Every structure is written in structure tokens, then in C-alpha cells.
Amino acid sequence: MATAFRASSRGYRADLDAHERRLLSSLCADVIELLEARTAELADASDPAGSGPPLSEDRAESTEEASVFAHFRAELAGLDSSESLEAPQDEVLARLLPDASGDPEQAAQLRRLSEGSLRESKISDLRTARMLLETSPVHVTEEQAPPFGRALNDVRLTLATRLGIRTEADAETVHQSAVSSRAKTTETFMAEIYTFITWLQETLFTAMVELLPEEDEQDEQDPGGTPDADGGDRR
Numbered sequence: 421m422a423t424a425f426r427a428s429s430r431g432y433r434a435d436l437d438a439h440e441r442r443l444l445s446s447l448c449a450d451v452i453e454l455l456e457a458r459t460a461e462l463a464d465a466s467d468p469a470g471s472g473p474p475l476s477e478d479r480a481e482s483t484e485e486a487s488v489f490a491h492f493r494a495e496l497a498g499l500d501s502s503e504s505l506e507a508p509q510d511e512v513l514a515r516l517l518p519d520a521s522g523d524p525e526q527a528a529q530l531r532r533l534s535e536g537s538l539r540e541s542k543i544s545d546l547r548t549a550r551m552l553l554e555t556s557p558v559h560v561t562e563e564q565a566p567p568f569g570r571a572l573n574d575v576r577l578t579l580a581t582r583l584g585i586r587t588e589a590d591a592e593t594v595h596q597s598a599v600s601s602r603a604k605t606t607e608t609f610m611a612e613i614y615t616f617i618t619w620l621q622e623t624l625f626t627a628m629v630e631l632l633p634e635e636d637e638q639d640e641q642d643p644g645g646t647p648d649a650d651g652g653d654r655r
Contacts, residue, residue, distance in 0.1 A: 504528030
């Protein structure tokens with residue numbers, strides 16, 4: 421049975437059963453596949469004939485290099501194009517990759533500049549989460565906690581969209597369905613998973629907040645943000 425995230429000497433820890441970790445990892449993989457399909461769709465649209473010259477073996481990037489420079493390549497690809505980019509038709513993708521402006525023309529321009537980077541960032545978070553879910557208990561360092569939490573949120577948003585959750589009232593209805601329904605249908609099963617992920621994400625954020633120093637305590641420990649010897653600020 422799953423236990424809430426709590427602070428540990430290595431950051432944060434939660435005990436999840438093997439089937440719970442497999443389920444979460446599988447859901448992360450599903451969202452990755454959805455985001456990568458969007459990337460492939462846009463690539464095909466911009467180069468339908470696949471006219472780009474193949475790289476020679478000595479110029480091929482390693483997997484690690486590809487991951488490091490993915491955000492930059494995505495942004496440069498947007499800067500190189502003069503065309504606007506329409507929002508994805510898929511309802512889940514539209515929620516994961518929302519418009520950055522209420523003005524349609526401006527939103528399309530901003531999407532061209534930023535969507536590629538956002539997709540790559542989300543894929544990176546989801547892959548980090550899958551890696552962390554391979555071990556039991558699940559240990560998340562302070563540096564890994566934000567991307568892990570973002571990955572959980574993207575999975576939760578995906579389920580929320582499929583369940584038709586748009587308001588707090590919708591979320592409460594789904595929660596009640598998850599805890600009270602005896603009939604096991606696809607929708608009630610999705611509701612249970614949504615409720616579980618929401619709870620798990622909240623316990624992680626609660627554990628993170630509990631470790632934050634009080635403002636008064638921080639000021640007493642470091643009044644004025646005294647610089648270190650190298651000129652940096654210790655804060």
C-alpha cells in the first residue's frame with residue numbers, strides 16, 4: 421500500500437507497491453508518446469519529403485548530447501520559421517501545451533517560438549519520473565522533486581482531460597466516484613488513478629513546503645544575504 425511522501429536524509433521518500441510504480445511509469449510513457457507524436461507530426465509537416473541530408477556517423481549526436489541540447493534546437497527551429505503554429509487538435513495536447521495568449525494571432529506566434537522547448541521539457545520531466553519509479557522505495561532528491569512533481573501533474577492533467585474535469589466541482593464529482601463506486605468501469609478506474617496521483621502529488625508538495633525555512637529564521641541566520649568569499653550570495 422502506498423505511503424505519502426515524507427522528508428528523508430536523501431530528500432523525499434514514498435513507499436509504492438510494484439504495481440503502483442509500474443502503472444505510474446506506464447502513464448508517463450503514454451504522455452511521452454503523445455508529446456513525441458506531436459513532434460513527429462510537426463516535423464513531417466515542415467519536411468514532408470524528408471529532404472534533410474543524413475548526418476555522417478562521426479557527426480551523429482550521442483543520446484546524452486541530444487538531451488542536453490534538445491531545448492535549444494527546439495527554440496532555434498521556431499526562430500528559423502516565419503510561419504505561425506496552430507494549437508494541437510488533440511484535447512489532451514491542447515491542455516498540456518496551452519496557448520500563451522488570448523489573442524489567436526499572438527498565441528500562434530508565441531507557440532511557434534516556445535512549444536518545441538515546452539514539449540522537450542515535459543518529456544525530460546516524464547523520463548526522470550520513470551527512472552525514479554524503477555526503485556523501491558521511491559527516493560527523490562531536492563533537485564529531482566520539481567521535475568517529478570511536474571511529471572505527475574502532466575499525467576494528472578491527461579487523466580483530467582479524459583475524465584472531463586474542468587472545474588473544482590468536476591474534480592469533486594470524480595473523487596466521489598472513485599471512493600464510492602462499486603461498479604468497476606473504465607471511467608471509475610481512471611477516476612481512482614486520478615485521485616491517487618492527485619494525492620501523491622500533494623504529499624510531495626507538502627513535504628517540500630515543510631522543509632522550507634521560515635522567513636524570520638532565514639533572516640536571522642543570514643541578515644542581508646552576506647556574500648561568500650567568492651563574492652556570491654549564500655542565499
